[in-house]
Amino acid sequence: MTVDRIPVRDTYDDILEAAYARGWTDGLPIVPPTENRVNRMMSAVPLPPDHVVAVLPPRWSDATVEKLAINAVMAGCLPEYFPIIVEAIEACADPRYELYGLNTTTNPVAPMLVLNGPVRQRLGINCSWGVLGPGNRANATIGRAVSLIMSNIAGRIPGEVCKATYKIPGAFSMCVGEFEERNPWEPLHVEAGLAKEQSAVTVAAPSGTFNIMDMESKTPEDLLFTMAASLIGLGSNNIFPFYGLAEMIIMLCPNHAEFLAKSYTKRRMQEELVRLARVPRSLCTPNKLRMMQSAGTDQIEGESIRVAARPEQFRIFVAGGLGGLHTCFFPTYGDSLMVTRPIRFLPASS
Amino acid sequence: MSIVTEQFVSLSKSTARSRGYPDLPMVVVPHPFETLPPERIRTIADEKLEDIIQQIRKPHTEPLPPQS
Numbered sequence: 001m002t003v004d005r006i007p008v009r010d011t012y013d014d015i016l017e018a019a020y021a022r023g024w025t026d027g028l029p030i031v032p033p034t035e036n037r038v039n040r041m042m043s044a045v046p047l048p049p050d051h052v053v054a055v056l057p058p059r060w061s062d063a064t065v066e067k068l069a070i071n072a073v074m075a076g077c078l079p080e081y082f083p084i085i086v087e088a089i090e091a092c093a094d095p096r097y098e099l100y101g102l103n104t105t106t107n108p109v110a111p112m113l114v115l116n117g118p119v120r121q122r123l124g125i126n127c128s129w130g131v132l133g134p135g136n137r138a139n140a141t142i143g144r145a146v147s148l149i150m151s152n153i154a155g156r157i158p159g160e161v162c163k164a165t166y167k168i169p170g171a172f173s174m175c176v177g178e179f180e181e182r183n184p185w186e187p188l189h190v191e192a193g194l195a196k197e198q199s200a201v202t203v204a205a206p207s208g209t210f211n212i213m214d215m216e217s218k219t220p221e222d223l224l225f226t227m228a229a230s231l232i233g234l235g236s237n238n239i240f241p242f243y244g245l246a247e248m249i250i251m252l253c254p255n256h257a258e259f260l261a262k263s264y265t266k267r268r269m270q271e272e273l274v275r276l277a278r279v280p281r282s283l284c285t286p287n288k289l290r291m292m293q294s295a296g297t298d299q300i301e302g303e304s305i306r307v308a309a310r311p312e313q314f315r316i317f318v319a320g321g322l323g324g325l326h327t328c329f330f331p332t333y334g335d336s337l338m339v340t341r342p343i344r345f346l347p348a349s350s
Numbered sequence: 351m352s353i354v355t356e357q358f359v360s361l362s363k364s365t366a367r368s369r370g371y372p373d374l375p376m377v378v379v380p381h382p383f384e385t386l387p388p389e390r391i392r393t394i395a396d397e398k399l400e401d402i403i404q405q406i407r408k409p410h411t412e413p414l415p416p417q418s
Contacts, residue, residue, distance in 0.1 A: 058361070060368045104361055155368075161361045 003066055005035070019074070024152055026144070026172055030074035041069035044082040045345045053086055054093030057100035058162075059155030063089055067153055068145075075145035080123055081138060083345035084201055085145050088113050091203040092146070096337040102205050103156040106163045107237065107333035109207045110171035111146050114317060116189035117199035119343055120177040127177035128254075129321030132170070132209065132328070143173030168208050176319050182254035183318040184261035191266075192340035202340040204249055204315070206330030207237065214256070215325045220263035223256065228276030230329060231307050237333055238307040239279060239288070241295035247313050247337060248273075249330035253320040256327045270311035278304040351405040353398075355381035370413030375405035 008018045015032040019025050031037070042049055042065055049066035056063050065086070072085050092099050092111060102109055115125050126136040134140060150156040158164065180187045180196075189200035212230045217223035231248055233239070238246050252260070260269060281289060281303050292300060298309045308314060315338055320328065354362045356378050366374035377398055383391070 058365055058368065100365075104365075155364070159360075161364045163358065163361060 003070065023157075024074065024148075026147060026151065028172075030148075031076050033070040033073040037073045038066065038069045041072050041077070041079050041082050042066060044079040045086055047086070047345075054089050056089070056093060056149070056154035058104050059153070061153050061155065063093075063149065063153045068149060071148040071152055072141075072145040075148050076137070076141040077145050078137075078141075081142050081145075083343050084113070084115065084119065084123075084142055085149075086345065087341045087343045088142075088146055088201045088203055089149060091201060091339040091341045094339040097203055097205070097339045098334070098336045099154070101334060102336055103150060103154055104161055104163055105333055106165050107207060108164060108166045108168045109205050109333035109336075110168055110174060111150065112170065112174035112176070112204045112206050112330070113143060113146065114188055114202040114204060114319075115175065115177045115200070116180065116187050116202070116340075117194075117343075118197060119199035119346060120180075122346075125175075125177035127179040127319050131176045131319045131321075132174070139175045139177070140173050143170075143175035146175075147171060147173055168206075170206065170208070174206070176251070178317045179254055179319045182257060182322075184257055185266040185316075188315075188317045188338075189340055189342075194340065194342055199343040199346055200340055201343055202338050204247075204330070204338045205332050205336035206249055207333045208331065210329040210331065212327040212329055213325065214327075217259075220260045223259060224264070224269060224272055225276055227327065227329075228273050231273070231277045232279050234279060234284065234288070236307065236331055238331070239284070239292075239299075239305060241288075241291040241297060242334075245313070245335045245337070246308070246332050247315050248308060249315045249332060249338070250317075251320065251328040251330065252316060252318050253324055253327050254318060254322055255325055257318045266316055267311065269316065270314045273314045274306060274308055274311050277307045279307070280304050351375040351377065351402070351408070353377050353379060353402065355379055355383050357381040370415060371411070372414065373411065375408050377401050377405055 008014050016029055019030050047065045051065045052062045054063045068085055068089060072082055120127060123138045126139050156162045178187050188202050190196050194200050212227055214223050214226045217226060284305060299306045352362055352374055354376055359378060362376060379394055
């Protein structure tokens, strides 16, 4: 091994306390990262232990395969999950994701993974009921591994360098599968240019969840109007002079998606959201309006302020349980863009 | 050199160290800045000006190898 070995008495309690004492955990118990377990984890990818997958800010530490594997073990991952984690971390280091900002900002924000392709069935990824909640090993531990990596390798230490005022509950773990079988349009990874049968991971940067309940609309147009009206809030990061690129992530429930598809392509829906989701100037405070004008934002149009000026800023995918008429809106914190990568190191059958 | 508000000193020092500038000159201003009236911000600028000039005049240093 290239990292330090730490001898501790061989009882779970002693190992756990040693991990707590060194600040390695998220506050919850971990699986001890013994040499055998870490080696088994690393064997899931054809890369040497010292291979640097990414350099992660704000500490700008080398995220080697070995360090990633240690965190994956601690999170409770099975080795089969490890190729996803390697790819997700490489995606997090993509400049478009702006990981330095994400890990240091005062905003509440944390990485979320969206999985696409056959890997979902193969590893039993939840795409449906309770997709953001507890209960599924793959979702829970893959998301947790990324969170531990952010703390232990990237250095996301609250107060010292991570200035998040609150953080969000999802910072412990956030990993969902797209319910592609109930998506009437193209799934996220196909949008990113990958083949439908290619497994992929997308990293996103949500600032929390906002439930859009609509059981009343009798037309897709009314439903989309309700959604557009739910994206508006004067305190939203999207109505802020310096975050003109911010994406707004909409995780449609399968039933809402099916209904909207009666009238819309995904592109048409995004264009309509640009047109509909806007705050009247009269509801904007004078100083905010002045700052937005001086920042030269293209969001101000006529007598209103659009929450997004470009259709691509609305990132739409499908997940969640059947039966409910609840769509999940994830506001984002700023200029982090979603990044998709193919998962390279899965066995051929996945 | 860098101008930082007092709540961001630890982050700034950590970032500077990670990027190879452990002795990056810094001038610290009050926090929060955004809610201060413009007159107060002008006063702070006047108070800090001499310090900022002195820090800028410090000799340029080459970055050290990044430290994590």
